[in-house]
Amino acid sequence: MSKQCDYLIYNVQIATMLDGPGPYGAIENGCVAIDNGKIQYVGAMENVEASALNTFDGGGKWLLPGFVDCHTHLVYGGDRANEFDMRLNGLSYQQIAEQGGGIKSTVAATRSATAETLLASAKDRATALINEGVTTLEVKSGYGLDINTEIKMLQVAKTLSVVLPVNVLTTYLGAHAIPDEYTDDPDGYIDFVCGQVIPEISALNLADSVDIFCENIGFTPAQCKRVFETAKRFGLNIKAHVEQLSDLKGAKLACDYHALSVDHIEYLAPTDVSYLKQSNTVAVLLPGAFYFLKEKQKPPVETLRRLQVPMAVATDLNPGSSPIASILTCANMACVLFELTPEEALRAITINAAKALGLNDRGQISPGCRADLCLWDISHPAQLVYTINQYKPLMRWFGGQLV
Ligand SMILES: [Zn+2]
Numbered sequence: 008m009s010k011q012c013d014y015l016i017y018n019v020q021i022a023t024m025l026d027g028p029g030p031y032g033a034i035e036n037g038c039v040a041i042d043n044g045k046i047q048y049v050g051a052m053e054n055v056e057a058s059a060l061n062t063f064d065g066g067g068k069w070l071l072p073g074f075v076d077c078h079t080h081l082v083y084g085g086d087r088a089n090e091f092d093m094r095l096n097g098l099s100y101q102q103i104a105e106q107g108g109g110i111k112s113t114v115a116a117t118r119s120a121t122a123e124t125l126l127a128s129a130k131d132r133a134t135a136l137i138n139e140g141v142t143t144l145e146v147k148s149g150y151g152l153d154i155n156t157e158i159k160m161l162q163v164a165k166t167l168s169v170v171l172p173v174n175v176l177t178t179y180l181g182a183h184a185i186p187d188e189y190t191d192d193p194d195g196y197i198d199f200v201c202g203q204v205i206p207e208i209s210a211l212n213l214a215d216s217v218d219i220f221c222e223n224i225g226f227t228p229a230q231c232k233r234v235f236e237t238a239k240r241f242g243l244n245i246k247a248h249v250e251q252l253s254d255l256k257g258a259k260l261a262c263d264y265h266a267l268s269v270d271h272i273e274y275l276a277p278t279d280v281s282y283l284k285q286s287n288t289v290a291v292l293l294p295g296a297f298y299f300l301k302e303k304q305k306p307p308v309e310t311l312r313r314l315q316v317p318m319a320v321a322t323d324l325n326p327g328s329s330p331i332a333s334i335l336t337c338a339n340m341a342c343v344l345f346e347l348t349p350e351e352a353l354r355a356i357t358i359n360a361a362k363a364l365g366l367n368d369r370g371q372i373s374p375g376c377r378a379d380l381c382l383w384d385i386s387h388p389a390q391l392v393y394t395i396n397q398y399k400p401l402m403r404w405f406g407g408q409l410v
Contacts, residue, residue: 012059014041014407016380017052019065022388023372024072024358030350031388032371039070041378044407049372065382068401071353071391073142073379074334075360075370078246078270078291078321080180081132082125082160083150085116087326110150110184113326117150117160125163126170132324133167135332140400142379144173145321145364147218149180152196153188154204157181161213172405176364178246179205179214182226182234197230201237209241215364216244216267221257228260235264244365250274251296262286268319268363273302277310284314289363291319292347292355294340295329308345318347319363320355338392349389378407 017038025032040048040059090108094100103109117125129146136144146164151157161177168175181200189196208214217238219231226234231247238245244267249257251271258269262282269275269283270291283290290311297305311318320341323329331337338352347355361370369377381400385391391398403410 012040012042012047013061014378015039015059015062016041016065016070016382016404017062018067019070019382020067021049021372022069022071022353023049024354025371025373031353033388036067037070039372039378039380041404041407044378046372046374046376046378048374063402069383069385069388070372071140071381071383071388072357072370072372072376073381073403073405074140074356075364075366076136076141076144076321076324076334076356077268077319077360077363078147078293078323079136079144080147080149080323080325081144081332082129082146082148082163083113083117083326084120084125084128085113085326087112087330110327111187113150114152114184114186118153118156122159122163125160126166129163129167130170132332133171133173136322136324136334137171137173138399139333139335140381140403141334142173142377142381142403142405143176143361143364143366143369145176145178147178147180147183148214149183149218152181152184152186154207157204158208158211158213161208165213172403172408172410176215176366177213178216178218179208179243180218180220181205182219182231184220184225193226193230197226197233201233205234205237205241205243209243214243216246218246218248219257220248221255221260222248222251223253223255228255228257231257232260235261239264246270246363258282262288267365270321270323271296272306273297273304275307277307280307280310280314280316283311283316289317289319289359291321291363292341292345293321293323293329293337294344295331295337296323297344298340299328299330305345308347312351317359317362318351318355319359320347320352321360321363333396335391335398336395339395342392349392352392353388378404380404
C-alpha cells in the first residue's frame with residue numbers, strides 16, 4: 008500500500024478476528040491505515056509506504072476491534088437491589104412478586120421516570136461498557152409496555168449515541184411481559200403491540216429490530232408469530248428471547264422468519280441447531296443471566312460449534328437477571344460456564360456480535376470497516392477473557408477519532 012491517509016497506527020500486533028491463517032486472524036508487527044473514519048488498509052509494516060497526516064506508534068501492543076454488546080436492556084428506571092436483598096434474606100420469588108417486585112417494579116419505575124432521569128442512569132451503564140472497549144451496543148425497550156413509555160425508552164437509547172462515543176442500535180421489545188392493563192387479555196395486548204405500537208415506532212424510525220420473549224412465563228409461539236409477521240411487514244429485523252427456561256420451539260419459529268439472532272437458548276434441542284444454520288441466524292449466549300439465576304441447563308455449544316453456527320456473547324445488562332455492565336466478564340463467563348475457547352469468546356463479542364445486529368462493517372479489522380479500535384497492554388488476546396476486571400484499553404478510536 009502506498010497512499011495518503013488521515014491516520015496510521017503502526018508497530019502493533021493486530022487481532023483482526025477474521026478467519027485464519029492463525030488464531031484471532033492475527034498479524035504481527037502490523038499497521039492500520041485509517042481514512043475518513045474507515046479502515047483503509049491492514050497488514051504487515053514492511054508492505055507500507057503510506058504518508059499519513061498523523062501517526063501513532065503502538066509500541067508492539069495488541070490492537071483489537073471495538074467490542075459489540077449485542078443484547079442489553081440498559082435503559083430502565085429504579086433498580087432491584089432491594090429484591091436481591093430480600094431474596095438473600097429468605098423471601099421467595101412469589102413473596103417478592105406479591106410485594107410488587109419483579110419486572111412489574113421496573114415497569115412502574117420506568118413509566119414514572121422522566122427521560123432525563125432514564126438518560127442519566129443509562130449513560131452511567133453505557134459508560135462502564137464503553138470504558139471497557141465497547142463501541143457498538145444494542146438497547147431494547149420493554150419496561151414501559153405502554154406506547155408512550157416504550158417511545159421514551161427508545162428515544163433515550165438513541166440519545167446515548169449523541170452524548171457518548173458509541174453507536175446504538177435499538178430494538179422494540181413490546182412482547183416482554185404482559186402489562187397490568189392486559190392481565191386477563193394477553194391476545195389483546197398482542198393486538199395493541201401489532202396494531203398500534205409497531206406502526207407508530209416504525210413511523211418514528213425508533214427501532215432497527217423487534218424482539219419477543221417466547222416462554223411459559225412470557226408469550227406463546229402463536230403470539231410471537233403475530234409479532235414477527237408484523238415486524239416483517241414494517242421492514243424491521245427480528246431478534247428473539249427463546250428457549251431460556253423451556254423448549255417451546257421458539258428458535259425454530261424465529262428462524263422461519265430469518266431472525267438475526269436467537270438469544271439465551273439454554274433449552275435449544277441440539278437437533279434444532281440446524282435451523283439456525285439454514286437461516287444464517289446467530290446464537291447469542293447470555294452467561295450473565297445464567298450465572299445470576301443459577302441455571303443448570305447449558306446451551307448446546309458443542310453442536311453450535313460442530314455446525315459452525317456463529318456464537319455471540321452479550322451482557323444482557325438488565326436489573327432483574329443480569330445486572331452486569333462488563334462485556335469482558337461475560338466473555339470470561341462464556342469460557343468458564345459454557346466452555347467456549349478464549350478465541351471463540353472474543354469472536355463472540357466482536358465479529359459475531361456485529362453479525363447478530365446485521366452489521367458487517369465492524370467487529371473486525373479489515374478494509375472498509377469502521378475504525379472502531381482499542382489498544383491493549385497484553386501479551387496475548389486470551390488474557391482479556393482469562394482475567395476478570397484487570398484490563399481497560401490503553402487507547403480507543405471511535406470512527407477513527409481518538410476518544
Ligand atoms: Zn434479554
